[in-house]
Every structure is written in C-alpha cells, then in structure tokens.
Amino acid sequence: MKQFLFVLLLFIIFPITIFSQQLSLEGKVVDEQEVALEGAHVHINNRFVLAGENGTYHIANLKEGEHRINVSYIGFKTLDTLVSLDKDAVVNFKLKEDAAALEAILLNGNARRRSSENIEKVNKEYLQEQFSGSLATTLERLPGVNATEIGAGASKPIIRGLGFNRVAVTENGIKQEGQQWGADHGLEIDAFSVEDIEIIKGVGAIEHGSDAIGGVIKIINDRVPEEGFTGEVIGLTKSVNNTLAASTNLSLKTDRFFYKIKATGSEFGDYAVPTDNIVYLNRNVPIFNERLKNTAGKEVDLYGQVGYLGEHYKGTLSISNVYFKSGFFPGAHGIPSTSRVQDDGDKRNIDYPFQRVNHLKFINKNEWFFHDSSLEVILGFQNNHRQEWSRFHTHYTGQVAPEVNPDLELNFDLNTYDAQAKFSKDFNDNHTTAIGAQTQIQENTISGFNFLLPEYSRINQGIYATHDYQVTDKFNVNLGARLDFSKIEIEGFYDDNLYSHLIRNGTSEALANDYATRSAETNRDFANFNIMAGALYNFYKNWDFSVNTGTSFRLPTAIELGANGIHHGSFRHERGDPNLDAEKGYVLDTKLNYRKNSFRASVSPYLYYFENYIFLNPSGQFSILPHAGQIYQFTQSEALLTGIEFDFNTVFAEKWHTQFTFEYLYNRQVTSDSSRNFPLPFTPPINGFFEVGYEFLQKSNAFNDTEIFANSAFAFEQDRIAQNEEITPGYQIFGGGLRTNLQIGDFRATVNLQATNIFNTKYFNHTNFYRALEIPEMGRNLQLMVKIPLN
Numbered sequence: 001m002k003q004f005l006f007v008l009l010l011f012i013i014f015p016i017t018i019f020s021q022q023l024s025l026e027g028k029v030v031d032e033q034e035v036a037l038e039g040a041h042v043h044i045n046n047r048f049v050l051a052g053e054n055g056t057y058h059i060a061n062l063k064e065g066e067h068r069i070n071v072s073y074i075g076f077k078t079l080d081t082l083v084s085l086d087k088d089a090v091v092n093f094k095l096k097e098d099a100a101a102l103e104a105i106l107l108n109g110n111a112r113r114r115s116s117e118n119i120e121k122v123n124k125e126y127l128q129e130q131f132s133g134s135l136a137t138t139l140e141r142l143p144g145v146n147a148t149e150i151g152a153g154a155s156k157p158i159i160r161g162l163g164f165n166r167v168a169v170t171e172n173g174i175k176q177e178g179q180q181w182g183a184d185h186g187l188e189i190d191a192f193s194v195e196d197i198e199i200i201k202g203v204g205a206i207e208h209g210s211d212a213i214g215g216v217i218k219i220i221n222d223r224v225p226e227e228g229f230t231g232e233v234i235g236l237t238k239s240v241n242n243t244l245a246a247s248t249n250l251s252l253k254t255d256r257f258f259y260k261i262k263a264t265g266s267e268f269g270d271y272a273v274p275t276d277n278i279v280y281l282n283r284n285v286p287i288f289n290e291r292l293k294n295t296a297g298k299e300v301d302l303y304g305q306v307g308y309l310g311e312h313y314k315g316t317l318s319i320s321n322v323y324f325k326s327g328f329f330p331g332a333h334g335i336p337s338t339s340r341v342q343d344d345g346d347k348r349n350i351d352y353p354f355q356r357v358n359h360l361k362f363i364n365k366n367e368w369f370f371h372d373s374s375l376e377v378i379l380g381f382q383n384n385h386r387q388e389w390s391r392f393h394t395h396y397t398g399q400v401a402p403e404v405n406p407d408l409e410l411n412f413d414l415n416t417y418d419a420q421a422k423f424s425k426d427f428n429d430n431h432t433t434a435i436g437a438q439t440q441i442q443e444n445t446i447s448g449f450n451f452l453l454p455e456y457s458r459i460n461q462g463i464y465a466t467h468d469y470q471v472t473d474k475f476n477v478n479l480g481a482r483l484d485f486s487k488i489e490i491e492g493f494y495d496d497n498l499y500s501h502l503i504r505n506g507t508s509e510a511l512a513n514d515y516a517t518r519s520a521e522t523n524r525d526f527a528n529f530n531i532m533a534g535a536l537y538n539f540y541k542n543w544d545f546s547v548n549t550g551t552s553f554r555l556p557t558a559i560e561l562g563a564n565g566i567h568h569g570s571f572r573h574e575r576g577d578p579n580l581d582a583e584k585g586y587v588l589d590t591k592l593n594y595r596k597n598s599f600r601a602s603v604s605p606y607l608y609y610f611e612n613y614i615f616l617n618p619s620g621q622f623s624i625l626p627h628a629g630q631i632y633q634f635t636q637s638e639a640l641l642t643g644i645e646f647d648f649n650t651v652f653a654e655k656w657h658t659q660f661t662f663e664y665l666y667n668r669q670v671t672s673d674s675s676r677n678f679p680l681p682f683t684p685p686i687n688g689f690f691e692v693g694y695e696f697l698q699k700s701n702a703f704n705d706t707e708i709f710a711n712s713a714f715a716f717e718q719d720r721i722a723q724n725e726e727i728t729p730g731y732q733i734f735g736g737g738l739r740t741n742l743q744i745g746d747f748r749a750t751v752n753l754q755a756t757n758i759f760n761t762k763y764f765n766h767t768n769f770y771r772a773l774e775i776p777e778m779g780r781n782l783q784l785m786v787k788i789p790l791n
Contacts, residue, residue, distance in 0.1 A: 023061075023062045023063070023064060023085050023086075023087060023088055023089070024058065024059065024060040024061070024062065024088045024089075025044070025058075025059045025062055025067075025083065025085065025088075025089050025090075025091060026056070026057060026058040026059070026089075026090055026091075027056070027057060027090050027091045027092040027093065028051075028054065028055040028056055028057070028092045028093070029042065029051045029055040029057060029071060029073070029092075029093045029095065030055050030092065030093070030094055030095070031076065031094070031095055031096075031097065032094060032095075032096060032097065034094075036051075036054040036055030036056075037051060037055050037073045037076070037095060038051055038052065038054070038055060038223075039051060039073070040055065040057075040071060040072065040073040040093075040095070041070075041071065041072045041073065042057045042059070042069065042070075042071050042093075043069065043070040043071075043072075043371065044059055044062070044067050044068070044069050044070075049311075049312075049369060050314075050369065052223065052224030052225075052309075054226050056224070056226070056227060058255070058256075058309060059311070060256075060310075060311055061311055062085055063085075064085055064086055065084070065085065066082055066083070066084045066085075067082070067083050067084075067085060068080070068081075068082055069081055069082070069083055069091075071093045071095065073095055076095040076096060076097055077095060077096045077097070079093055079095055115468070115476065115478060115534075115536060116476060116477075116478050116534030116535055116536040116546040116547065116548055117200055117478070117534065117546075117548065118200065118201040118546065118548065118589055118591050118604060119198055119199065119200050119201075120142050120143070120198070120199040120201075121196070121197070121198050121199075122139070122142070122196070122197050122199075123195070123196050123197075124194065124195050124196065127191060127194055127197070128192075128234070128752070128785065128787060129739065129752060131191065131192075131236070131783075131785060132756070132783075133155070133238070134147070134149075134155040134186065134187070134191060135155075135157075135187055135189055135191040135194065136148075136149075136155040136156050136157040136187055137149060137155050138191060139157060139197070139199070139217070140689075141659070141661060141689050142199060142647075142661070143602075143604065143645035143646065143647040143661045143662075143663060144159055144160050144201055144604070144643075144645045144663055145157060145158070145159055145199065146158040146159075146161075146163075146684045146687070146767055147767070148163055148164075148682065148767045148768065148769055149765065149767075149768050149769060149770075149777075155186060155187065156185070156186060156187050157169070157187070157217055158214075158682065158684060158767055159199070159201055159214045159215035159217075160201065160214060160215070160606065160608075160641070160643060160645075160665060161214075161641060161643070161665050161667055161680065161682070161683045161684055162213060162214025162215070162608075162641070163214070163682060163767075165210075165211050165554060165557055166211065166213045166214040166554060167211070167212075167214045167215055167216070167217065168208045168209075168210075168211040168212040168215075168216045168217070169187060169189070169216075169217045169219065170208065170216065170217070170218050170219060171189070171219040171221055171318075171361070171363065172219070172220065172221055172222050172316070172318060172363045172365050172378070173363070173365055173376070173378040173380075173420065174361075174363050174378060174380035174382075174418050175208065175209075175211065175418070175440075176188070176189065176382075177382050177384060177414065177416040177442070178357075178359060178382075178384040178386070178414065185357075185386065186324065186357070188322045188324065188357060188359040188384070189219065189322065190247075190262070190264050190301035190303065190320070190322060192234060192247035192249070192262070192264045192301075193221065193247075193249070193262040193264065193301065193303045193320070194219055194221065195219075195220055195221050195222075195223050196219075196220040196221075196223065197217060197218065197219055197220070198216075198217075198218040198220070199215065199216070199217055199218070200212075200215055200216040200218060201214075201215045201589065201604075201606075206464055206466060206480035206481070206482050206530065206532050206550070207436065207464060207466065207480075207482075209438060209460065209462050209482070209484060210460065210484065210486070210553060210554050210555040210582075211554055211555075212552065213552045213553065213554045213583060213585050221303075221305070221318065222305070222307065222316045222318070222365055224253065224258060224307065224309065224314075225251035225252075225253045225258055225260065226251075226253060226791075227253050228252070228253065228791070229250075229251070229252050229790075229791060230250075230251050230252075230253075230789075230790070230791040231248065231249055231250035231251060231789070231790035231791060232248070232249050232787055232788060232789050232790060233246070233247070233248045233787070233788045233790065234246065234247040234248070234249075234785065234786070234787045234788075235784075235785070235786045235788075236266070236783070236784070236785045236786075237783070237784050238268070238781055238782070238783045239780070239781055239782040239783070240271050240272050240778045240779060240780065240781035240782075241268040241269050241270065241271035241272065241295070241296070241778075242268060242269040242347065242348070243266060243267070243268040243269075244266065244267055244268075245264065245265065245266035245267075245268075246264070246265055246266075247262070247263065247264040247265075248261075248262065248263055248264075249261075249262045250262070250790070256308060256309050256310065257306065257307065257308055257309075258306075258307045258309070259304075259305070259306050259307070260303070260304065260305040260306075260307075261303070261304055262301075262302070262303035262304075263301065263302050263303070264299070264300070264301040265298075265299070265300050265301075266298065266299045267296075267297075267298040267299075267348070268296060268297055268298070268348075269296045269347035269348040270291045270292055270293055270294065270295045270296050270347045270348075271291070271292055271295050271778050272290055272291055272292075272778065272779040272780075273287060273290055273291070273292055273762075273775060273776050273777070273778060273779055274290065274760045274761065274762040274776060274779040274780075275287055275290065275762055275775075275776050276288075276290055278331070278773055278774045278775050279774050285331040285338065285341055286338060286341060287341070288341065288342065288343040289343060290779070291343075291347060292329050292775065293329060293330060293331075293341050293342075293343065293344070294327035294328065294329055294330055294349075294350065294351050294353075294354070295326065295327055295328075295329055296326065296327055296347065296348050296349060296350050297324065297325055297326025297327065297350065298324075298325055298326075298350075299322070299323065299324045299325075300323045301320070301321070301322045301323070302320065302321045303318070303319070303320040303321075304318070304319045304320075305317065305318040305319075312368055312369050312370060313366070313367065313368050313369070314366075314367045314369070315364070315365070315366045315367070316363075316364070316365050317362070317363075317364050318361075318362070318363045318364075318365075319361070319362055320359075320360075320361045321358065321359070321360050321361070322357070322358070322359040323357070323358050324355075324356075324357045324358075325350060325354060325355070325356045325357075326350065326354060326355060327350045327351060327353070327354040327355075328353040328354060328355065328388075329341075329770070329773075329775070330351075330352075330353065331773070352389060352390055352391050352407065353388065353389060353390040353391075353409070354388075354389050355386070355387065355388050355389070356386075356387045356389065357384070357385070357386045357387075358383075358384075358385045359382065359383070359384050359385075360382065360383040360385075361380070361381070361382045361383075362379075362380060362381045362382075363378065363379075363380045364378065364379040364380070365377075365378045366378070372425060372426040372427075373423070373424060373425040373426065374423070374424045374425075375421070375422070375423050375424075376421065376422040376423075376424075377420070377421045377422075378418070378419075378420050378421075379418065379419050380416075380417070380418035380419075381415075381416070381417055381418070382414075382415070382416040382418075383413070383414070383415050383416075384412075384413075384414040384416070385412070385413050385414075386410075386411075386412045386414075387408060387410065387411050387412075387448075388409050388410040388411075388448075389407050389408055389409060390407060390409040391407055392406045392407050392449055396497065396498060396501035396502075396625075397501055397504070398497045398500055398501055399449070399497050399501075401449060402447075402448075402449055405448075406449070408447065408448045408449065409448050409449060409450045410446075410448045410450055410452055410453075411446060411447040411448045412444060412445075412446055412453060413444065413445045413446075414442060414443070414444045415442070415443045415444075416440065416441070416442045417440065417441040417442075418438070418439070418440050419438070419439045419440075420436065420437065420438040420439070421436065421437055422434055422435070422436035423435050423436070429470070430469060430470040430471070431467070431468070431469055431470075432467070432468040433465065433466070433467045433468075434465065434466045434467075435463075435464070435465045436463065436464050436465075437461075437462070437463045437464075438460075438461070438462045438463075438464075439459075439460070439461050440458075440459070440460040440461075441457075441458070441459050442456075442457060442458040442459075442460075443456075443457045444456050444457070444558065450565065450566065451493060451495065451518045451519075451564075451565045452559070452563055452565045452566070452574070453558060453559050453562070453563055454490050454491050454492070454493050454518070454519035454558060454562040454563075455490075455491040455493075456488060456489060456490045456491065456558040456562070457488070457489050458486065458487065458488040458489075458558070459486065459487045459488075460484065460485075460486045460555070461484065461485045461486070462482060462483065462484040462485070463482070463483050464480065464481065464482035464483070465480065465481055465482075466478065466479065466480040467479045467480070473538075474537060474538040474539065475535070475536070475537050475538075476535065476536040476537075477533075477534070477535050477536075478532075478533070478534040478535070478536075478548075479532070479533050479534075480531065480532045480533075480550070481529070481530070481531045481532075482528075482529070482530045482531075483527075483528070483529050483530075484526075484527065484528045484529075484530075484553070485525070485526070485527050486525070486526040486527075486528075486555050486582075487523075487524070487525050487526075488522070488523075488524050488526075488555075488558065488561070489522070489523050490519060490520075490521065490522040490523075490558055490561060490562045490578070491519065491521065492517070492519055492520055492521035492522075493517075493518045493519040494516055494517055494518065495516045495518050496516070498512075498515060498516045498518075498625075499512050499513065499515075499516035502515060502516070502624065507624065511624070515564075515624065515625065517564070518564045518565060519562040519563075519564060519576075520562070520578055522561055522562055522578040524561070524578070526555055526581075526582045528553040528582055528584070530550065530551045530552060530553055531550055531551060532548065532549070532550025532551070533548070533549055533550060534546065534547065534548035534549070534550075535547055542594055542595055542596040543592075543593065543594055544592075544593045545590070545591070545592050545593070546590065546591045546593075547588070547589070547590045548587070548588075548589045548590075549586075549587065549588045549589070550586075550587060551584065551585065551586055551587075552584075552585045552586075552587060553582050553583060553584055553585065554582065554583040554585075554614075555582050555583075556580040556581070556582060556583070556614060559574070559576060559634075560576050560577070560580055560614055560634045561576045561577065561578050561580055561634075562576045562578060563575060563576040563634070564576065565625075566623075566625060572616075572630065572631075572632045572724075573623040573625060573630070573631045573632065574616065574631075574632050574634070575619075575631055575632070575633050575634065576634050577633065577634050577635065580612075580614060580634065580636060581612050581636065582612075583610060583611075583612055583613060583614055583636075584610065584611045584612060585608055585609065585610045585611075585613075586608070586609045586610075587606070587607070587608050587609075588606065588607045589604070589606045589607075590604065590605050590606065591603070591604040592604075598649075598650060598651035598652075598657075599649075599650040599651075600647070600648070600649045600650065601646075601647065601648045601649075602645075602646070602647045602648075603644065603645070603646050603647075604644065604645040604646075604647075605642075605643070605644045606642065606643060606644070606645075607640075607641070607642045608639075608640070608641040608642070609638075609639070609640055609641075610638060610639040610640075610641075611638060612636040612637070612638070613636060613637055613638070613639035613669070613680065614634060614635070614636050615634070615635065615636075615637070615680060615681060615722075616632040616633070616634055616635075616681065616724070617632065617633050617634075617635045617723065618630055618631075618632055618633075618723045618724050619631045619632065619633045632724065637669045637670065637671055638669065638670035638671065639667065639668070639669050639670060639680060640667060640668055640670055641665070641666070641667035641680070642665075642666050642667070643663065643664050643665035643666060644663075644664050645661070645662070645663050646660075646661065646662040646663075647660075647661050648660040648661075654697065655694055655695050655696075655697060656692065656693070656694055656695075657692070657693045657695070658690075658691065658692045658693075659689070659690070659691045660688070660689070660690045660691075661688055661689045662686075662687075662688040663684065663686065663687055663688065664686050665683060665684055665685075665686070666720070667679055667680045667683055668680070668720075678721075678722050678723055679720040679721060679722055680722060681722035681724065681725060682722075682766075682767050683718065683720065683721075683722075683766070683767075684715075684718075684766060684767055685715045685716050685717065685718035685728065685730070685766055686715065686716040687713070687714065687715040687716070688713070688714055688715075689711065689712070689713045689714075690711060690712050691709055691710070691711035691712075692709065692710060692711075693707050693708065693709035693710075694707065694708055694709070695707040701743075702742060702743060702744055703740045703741070703742060704740070704741045704743065705739075705740065705741045706738070706739070706740040706741075707738070707739045707740070708736070708737070708738050709736060709737055709738075709739075710734070710735070710736040711734070711735050711736065712732060712733065712734050712735070713732070713733055713735075714730070714731065714732040714733075715728075715730055715731055715732075715765075715766075716730045717729050717730040718730075718766040724772075725766075725771075725772070726771070726772070726774075728764045728765075728766040728771065729763070729764065731761065731763035731764070732761075733756070733757045733758075733759070733761050733763060734757075734758050734759060735754060735755050735756040735757065735758060736754065736755055736758065737752065737753050737754030737755060738751075738752075738753050738754075739751070739752045739753075747788075748788070748789055749786055749787060749788045749789075750786070750787040750788075751784075751785075751786055752783075752784070752785040752786075752787075753782075753783070753784050753785075754782075754783050755780070755781065755782050755783070756780075756781045756783070757777070757778065757779060757780050757781060758780060759780070760779045760780040762776045763776060763777055764776055764777065765777050
C-alpha cells in the first residue's frame, strides 16, 4: 500500500503537460490602500485563477490579441476590462471597496460574512505575536477555546468544553491523527510553521467527519509565497523553564514552482511553579526549589513543501516530521515517593519516566480550477510513533523484563492512510454545490512491558454534499448531509502471567480470567447519517445574525472499546467497553455580530445534546491489579451542554485598542436518576480575558509601530465537577508587554517582549492534565521573541 501511495503521489503532483510557447500575464490584485487581496478571482476568457499570497496572480499560455479580464473579490466592486497582449505583460489591478462592504475587523481582517458557519480566522502574524508555548495555548484568547496543558511544552485544544477526540485538527485538508485519546499526549504540530488557521465551531462534522463533534481547527499551510526568495528567522526564550528556541521559514517562488523549508528546534528545562508542596494520593510530595522535577524536554521539527502552479492547477507535496521528548514528573507516575522527586541538581536533563513521540506526515494536495467549478484531491500518510519509558518494574510475580528495550513501558506505532476528493460547482451567482468522498485506513501495533491499548485496524469511509444558496444580497442558506461507514478490528490480548499470579493469590478462576483478558477480540461496524442547515442574515449594514443546526457524530476509539490496564500517565486503571456505540450529537449554534469601522462585538449562544456521550466513569470497584486503585470504566450517558461566548474588539483615539472575551459553559449528564446527573469531566469554568494596548504613532529612526499592552486572564471557581475531579478555585492573573519593529541601518527585526503571571500567583487550571495532582500552573514568566526577515 505504501508503494502504491508513493506512485500515485508522483503521478498527481507532477502531471505531464505540453505547453506551447505563448504569452503570459501576471501582476497583483490590491485594494485602494495597496493591501493585497489574496484569493481574488481573476477570470480571463473562460479561464480562472486565484490570486496568491500578496495578491499575486499568473496566467500562462495566452494568445496574442485582446482579452477580456474580470477581477472580483468579496466586499469589493468587480473590475471588468480589456487587455491587449503582444508580449508577456505585467498588469496590476486595484479594486474599490463596495459601499455595502463592512470595515475590516481586528482579528481576521475579513469583510461581511458570506457563510453561516461560526468561524474565527487568525494568521501567522497573530500566532507569532500571541505565542505562549504551544499552538493550543496560543489560541486560548479566542472565544470558546481553551487548552488542556501537559507541562510546559505540549497541550491540546478544547472547544466549548469538548476536547481530545471531539476536536478535529486538520492540516491542508488532512486530519491530524495520533494517540489523541490520552490527556498526556500533545498536538504534535510545529506552531511556528503554521501560516493561517480557521476555527470552525458548531456544525463542523459534515465535511470533516468523526472527531469534529466539538469543532475543527483548520490549519492552512499551502499559501503561495511572494516572488523570489523570502524568509524569516525567529528566536525565542522563556524564563519559567529556561526555554531556548529557534525557527526559520524559507521560501522560493519561481515562474511555476514554489518551495518552502521550515525548521524549529527548542530545548527547555524543568518549569517553575509557585509552591513547594503538593498532595497526591493523600501523600505530601515536596517540590524542591519550586521546580517540577523532570519536566524538561526538547523538540525538533522539520517541514518541506514543493508546489506547482499551472494554468488551472495548483499542487503541493508537503513533508513534515515532529520529534518531541519530555519527562514526566516522577511524583505523578505510579506510587508517589519522596525519594523520586529529590532535586538531582540538573534542570535540563530528561530522566525516567519520559515520553518520546515522532510524527511523520506526507500530504499531497491538488486543486484544479475552472471557470465555474473546481476539483480537489488530497492524499495523506501519517506515522505516529509514541513511546512511554519507565524503569522496568514488576506489577506481579512471574513478569520478566523484555530482552530488547526492557525499560520501554508502552509503545504505539500508528500508520494512517488518507484519500479524499471534493468537487465544487457554481451553477450561477447564487448557487454553489460541493460533493466529497473520503477514505481512511489505520493500523496500530503495540509493544512494551505494560499493556494499555490493544493492536487494531480501522477503515473509515464517508461521502457528503453541501449546498450554498445566496437567496438575496443579505440572506444566505447552507445545507449539508453526510453518510459514514466504519469498521474496526481489535486484536485480543491475554496475559498468562497475570492469570497465574492471580490464581496463586487465591483469586477465583472466573475473576482471574476476566482480568487476564486484557483485550477481547472485537469486530465492530458503524454507520452514521448526519445533516445540517444554516442561515446567515445581514439584516442591517453593520449587523448580521447566523444560526446553524444539525447532527454530528464521533466514532469510539480503540482505547474506549478495548483498554484494560494501568495508565500511569493518567493515574488510574482504565477499562474499555467493546459494546459502546458511536456518539451522536445534536447542536444549535447562533451568532450575532456587530462591526463598524474598527469596532467589533459578537455574542454566540449554543446548545449541544448527546444521546450517548462517552466518558470515563469511576466504577466504585477497586482493581485487584497491584498499584491500580479504582477502576475507571468507559461508559455512555445522555448529556447536555450549553453556553455563551462574547467577543469585543475596538480601537479608539487611533492609539488605543482593547480586546475582551468571555465564556460561560454549563453541562451535565442526563440519567434516569437525577442525583447522578454529574457535570462532564474537563469542563472549563466561567473564564475571560481582557487586554488594553497603546500604539505610539510617532515614528523614529530605530523604533516603529511600537505598542505597549497590559492584560488579565480570569476564571471563576469551578465547583460543578465530575465524579473524579476536585473543585478548582477561581483566579485572576496579570500580564503585559511591548511590541516594536526595530530598524538599525539595513537590519530589521520585530521584537515582542511579554510577561505572564507577573505576581507569581498560585492558581489552578481546571482543564490542566496535572490538576488531579494539585500541581499549580506555571509561575512568573518573561518571554522574548525576535523575528528577523531575510528579504
């Protein structure tokens, strides 16, 4: 299959085309302020291209003579003109803003909404300015987005209280796959390589399938770069864990090809916490020198891309590899021991226990553009290799260390193959239809001296259709439907040593056999049909209102179906249920927007209902496995989730800007016994963020576009907790910083200095991986980022 995929990649990315020696037309599409209009439509005769990054376009193989050109962009007046060619020419187009178009907004710069989808957009500059250690934590300032943090170097996103396998993360159309079932597993994406992001909340499962039940984080990394050579170098340092990081992004664009190389390397030490003691399993565990021992780590990320721009074609082949290694706090791994957390005098070493992850990914994306239609074909391959290492220790007599890698506790090797196609057609100015098909194949193998997740293979197939109807200039309707089929085969795993150990200790044969059957052989088929509908109404010049409703689904993971073992990383014995059904959800999502000039405000109430929400439930039964504690059983229940998001941005007096986001979330299980209607786990509390900044308009020889800012993040007490959680007190922390563009002679750089948790406040994040251990959030941190352009 790998050989077939490789050959198919070559045939698609490098199609054989014979070109005649004819004329070419190129140039830029900009607005009246010379701002590039990326994505502008350039029609010439019956041909069509999209303006790339910086508004550049290129059309080849034109005949000598007169050609009619039509240039359009949402929110701007269409330009219709004639161009006479007798040689290669450069023609730039300047579009005028439509009188009905709205002003650009602070965050994502788009004009009036043309789709009912609840989308937030951020670009590379925003991600770099707000960078806070990982991609997920950097997005936390957006309404409805939180993060589950795993130490100082990794995290995963939560949207409206839904995380893990309920948030789909895609890159260039391919869904990121890994062992994302675990809270201690990060996202495995280089935040510095990301070019643009769209966050889709609400009804996102129609096009993206399973795992999009809470939303989609859509990473776009195939933008066409500027002509010639461009690039940047970024340096980063953080005081809280002595981070040293460097990243470079290089690109080269020729007439038809473009190339990108991105590389990031980082190393960090044990991170500081404002406490000298924690309590875990009713035992006091000291934190020496207020440093969390063995939380150091390192990361090396590489990314390469080659792209081809044809007459009606754009193709890219992207290759990336993310390598990450970090330690686990030894006081959180197994039975707590004071001796294991003693200071070893080295803040940067990575000792046992630790995790090592390598994520290799190939993505081939192909787009054919025609006058009124387009075809997209995407192929992908991912290898996610995850290991957890710990000094070999026997949980029961008779267990012998493996001859090879005796300290390898858990080893997961997941291969994922993706193929998808999407055809879109504009029937006229008001009707657009898209039809798509997707296939995914997964194979997972395991090894190690411990057992948690069985080997499995899975095939997912889906087809979908969407239709967009622009009823009037102010009213838009979106419809969609999707049909999915999935098959999973889980290998059985029987532990003879465990069975013998339990029998020797007087356990009955039936109970011993039940525990020794770590995973029963399971073959399950799933089928799902989902629909959605949405509407957007621009009911006044500066106002719009959207509503989306529909169904969504999520396939149960292999660990939810087949796990049965001690997961030290999550501090419990976890057991799956092979009879779980696919999660089925219903969602109602609304959003009211007001935008005028530089003022933007939005409010977004939403409601989710799940027929069979899957979660880990304390069973009340204690495991007879050594060092296991209580059994946590994957189970299902009806569940309700509702909330409201508020977002406010404005600029006043030309110099001041403010941002305020606020989120309220409520959820609970729905059972026949109301006394058992507990909240769902990992539910973010009421939380918000406020920032005010001042920009110095005066220019100087060395400093330009200088801005100082102060901010505050806060959360209310979270006393609505799941059965296995602790009440988390509320908090408020403060930060601030400075951004400026520095120029000394020919040297240019962007400098970003910021401080977080200035007063070294001891506080807890309810969604943090380490919350169950009473480990507080990181202490005071000073972060300096310097970006140097190379062009």
